[in-house]
Amino acid sequence: MxxxxxxxxxxxxxxxxxxxxxxxxxxxxxxHRWPWRxxxxxxxxxxxxxxxxxxxxxxxxxxxxxxxxxxLFVTGAALLWRQRYPVPVVFGTAVxxxxxxxxxxxxxxxxxxxxxxxFSAVVAGHRRAAWTAMGVLWxxxxxxxxxxxxxxxxxxxxAASWGQEAVIATWVxxxxxxxxxxxxxxxxxxxxRAERIRAARRRADEERLRIARELHDVLxxxxxxxxxxxxxxxxxxxxxxxxxxxxxxxIKAQSKExxxxxxxxxxxxRTPGDAxxxxxxxxxxxxxxxxxxxxxGLTVEVEGEVPRLSPGTGLAVFRIVQEAxxxxxxxxxxxxxxxxxxxxxGTLRLCVDDDGPATGTDAGGSGNGLAGMRERAAALGGTIExxxxxxxxxxxxxxxxxxxxxxxxxxxEHR
Numbered sequence: 021m022x023x024x025x026x027x028x029x030x031x032x033x034x035x036x037x038x039x040x041x042x043x044x045x046x047x048x049x050x051x052h053r054w055p056w057r058x059x060x061x062x063x064x065x066x067x068x069x070x071x072x073x074x075x076x077x078x079x080x081x082x083x084x085x086x087x088x089x090x091x092l093f094v095t096g097a098a099l100l101w102r103q104r105y106p107v108p109v110v111f112g113t114a115v116x117x118x119x120x121x122x123x124x125x126x127x128x129x130x131x132x133x134x135x136x137x138x139f140s141a142v143v144a145g146h147r148r149a150a151w152t153a154m155g156v157l158w159x160x161x162x163x164x165x166x167x168x169x170x171x172x173x174x175x176x177x178x179a180a181s182w183g184q185e186a187v188i189a190t191w192v193x194x195x196x197x198x199x200x201x202x203x204x205x206x207x208x209x210x211x212x213r214a215e216r217i218r219a220a221r222r223r224a225d226e227e228r229l230r231i232a233r234e235l236h237d238v239l240x241x242x243x244x245x246x247x248x249x250x251x252x253x254x255x256x257x258x259x260x261x262x263x264x265x266x267x268x269x270x271i272k273a274q275s276k277e278x279x280x281x282x283x284x285x286x287x288x289x290r291t292p293g294d295a296x297x298x299x300x301x302x303x304x305x306x307x308x309x310x311x312x313x314x315x316x317g318l319t320v321e322v323e324g325e326v327p328r329l330s331p332g333t334g335l336a337v338f339r340i341v342q343e344a345x346x347x348x349x350x351x352x353x354x355x356x357x358x359x360x361x362x363x364x365x366g367t368l369r370l371c372v373d374d375d376g377p378a379t380g381t382d383a384g385g386s387g388n389g390l391a392g393m394r395e396r397a398a399a400l401g402g403t404i405e406x407x408x409x410x411x412x413x414x415x416x417x418x419x420x421x422x423x424x425x426x427x428x429x430x431x432x433e434h435r
Contacts, residue, residue: 055103062136063096066129073128082124091120095133102140107149110137114153118160122168135195142199143206150199154192161188233392235282237339242278244346245316246271252317270315302334303327306359309342313357316349324361327368333420336396337370340404343389344372344416352376352414368422375413393418 070092074084084092095116102109113134120130134157141150162185253267303326310320329337341359348357354376362369390406393416397404402420409415 053103054100056100058136059096059100062099062133063093066092066096066133069129070126074126077126081126084125088120088123088125091116091123091125092130095120095130099133099136099140102137103144106137106141106144107146110134110141110146110150110153111156113137114157118157118164121161122164131191138195139199139202142196143203145203147200147203151196154196158185158189158192161185229395233339233395236389236392237343239278239282242274244349245274245312248316248349249274274312274315301338302331303329303337303361304334305338306341309338309345313345313349317355318345318349319356320345320359321356322359322361325363326361327363327422329368329422333368333400333422336400336420337368337418339396340370340393340416340418341372343393347389347416348372348374348376348414351378353378354413363422366422368418368420370416370418370420372416373409373413377412378414 067089070084070088074081082088095113098109098112098116114137117130117134121127134154138150138154141147141153165185249267249270253264253271256264256267306322306326310322313320345357345359348354352374354374356376357372357374360369360371360373362371390404393406394404397418397420400420402418405415405417407415
């Protein structure tokens with residue numbers, strides 16, 4: 021968790037492998053669900069409606085017999101497989117409907133089954149198959165009505181008018197067009213749902229990164245102070261018990277504060293959406309950092325007037341100062357550091373300097389400190405420069421927008 025001198029470090033990587041498992045199970049269940057209810061309703065409507073149509077067309081068309089009812093039942097029952105096998109179903113319903121009409125049976129709701137099959141095929145993405153099946157149905161009906169009617173029942177039938185064919189063609193096109201419209205709407209809904217899922221995952225990933233960054237900053241600073249004070253306590257345990265006691269007291273206070281801040285961060289996981297129990301750290305807590313650094317043996321001099329900042333910017337500046345001082349405690353031979361704050365118009369310049377050479381010691385961190393500072397600055401539209409100074413020592417220079425209250429995310433403004 022430390023920021024090695026002159027080095028950034030890796031960044032956490034969060035991976036998601038596809039949608040949640042329950043989403044996939046739900047999709048599979050919907051894909052293999054049998055449409056019993058709609059199939060039964062359509063089949064019953066076709067059978068009953070054909071009876072009324074036959075009564076209205078008595079003397080013009082052949083009366084329905086068992087073969088006609090069998091054709092109607094098969095046409096309606098085929099819809100049970102329309103979701104699993106949309107192409108065979110749309111062609112099958114078109115063929116059985118064509119046989120039904122070629123046998124001279126009355127016109128009626130038999131076209132409803134073909135419309136449902138066409139709709140399912142188009143929505144499933146088989147547009148060419150659906151349009152072909154509807155074209156075959158219309159062409160076959162035109163062939164029967166204008167040429168084959170001489171040899172087909174009912175006897176004495178005459179050729180249909182081309183006006184009737186135009187009406188049937190209009191219905192065929194209307195059915196296909198409505199199916200296309202439904203397909204487009206369903207694709208739009210699917211894209212919107214996928215976008216909502218991606219946005220939710222993106223927000224979750226950003227929240228994880230934010231929490232990880234907060235935990236890193238809190239623990240890196242606190243554990244660094246604890247590490248230094250533990251070393252002091254061990255070194256002075258026998259020769260200067262009072263100084264060792266002071267070091268242990270500092271360790272206790274620092275660990276208590278670290279636990280409180282960690283608890284505040286983790287409360288956002290346990291109670292999402294609730295208001296935080298403690299205000300977000302800001303430059304008003306800069307004196308606390310100075311005191312903690314002094315407890316670790318580091319004298320910090322603050323130069324410049326502490327500006328009033330939005331909560332998001334104040335939190336970022338506080339964490340950058342905290343990480344920079346932690347870096348000095350861990351890796352610098354200097355026991356003196358300077359924090360300088362300059363605000364010019366809408367720009368805030370933060371500079372943290374120390375005069376000592378690098379000690380080359382490793383406090384056991386992961387080297388993500390500088391990377392975390394750069395991420396915080398970049399999130400606000402600022403920059404971080406960190407590296408050795410020409411005259412010795414080390415410098416962290418941050419340039420940040422001083423007024424970004426409107427551009428800060430609400431959740432960051434509260435934390």
